[in-house]
Amino acid sequence: MSHDPIRDRPPPGYLPLTSGTAVEDFCGPYYVRDGDGPSRLGFRVLPHHVNARNVCHGGLLSLFSDVLGYVLPELPRRSASAPTISVSVDFLAPAPLASWIEGIPKTVKMTRKLLFYQCIVTADGEPVVRCNGIYRILSDSLVAET
Numbered sequence: 001m002s003h004d005p006i007r008d009r010p011p012p013g014y015l016p017l018t019s020g021t022a023v024e025d026f027c028g029p030y031y032v033r034d035g036d037g038p039s040r041l042g043f044r045v046l047p048h049h050v051n052a053r054n055v056c057h058g059g060l061l062s063l064f065s066d067v068l069g070y071v072l073p074e075l076p077r078r079s080a081s082a083p084t085i086s087v088s089v090d091f092l093a094p095a096p097l098a099s100w101i102e103g104i105p106k107t108v109k110m111t112r113k114l115l116f117y118q119c120i121v122t123a124d125g126e127p128v129v130r131c132n133g134i135y136r137i138l139s140d141s142l143v144a145e146t
Contacts, residue, residue: 010100016031016032017070027060027063031043039072040104041103045100047097054097058089065129072105072115075115087134093123099124102121103119108132114135114136117132118130119131
């Protein structure tokens with residue numbers, strides 16, 4: 001399937017996530033939507049994202065589950081000061097080529113040193129991944145003291 005720049009655009013209201021790392025740039029592009037409720041992160045499943053079954057590769061969905069922390073309000077956007085300790089990913093359904101993948105992560109608990117989050121990642125509104133993760137909070141990574 002060829003790349004169609006019109007069809008491959010994000011939904012209205014999404015802006016590119018800038019300053020990605022090389023691996024995130026290769027696996028994206030990722031897009032952020034802020035403003036109307038909790039921030040969300042998304043990407044369009046493009047031909048370079050799919051496996052032999054023509055659905056999004058599980059490794060990409062795992063990486064996406066890890067970078068969801070970029071939109072958590074407790075952390076500064078794109079913080080290198082909150083490294084990942086753990087990410088658990090449960091695959092619920094395939095994510096087809098050209099589908100819109102979206103996650104709205106939620107902080108479950110935050111301590112002085114750790115942030116626990118969870119998310120149901122969807123493909124065109126249907127659940128495809130359930131993930132949980134833990135980030136290590138370093139002293140300079142908090143947006144606001146809690």
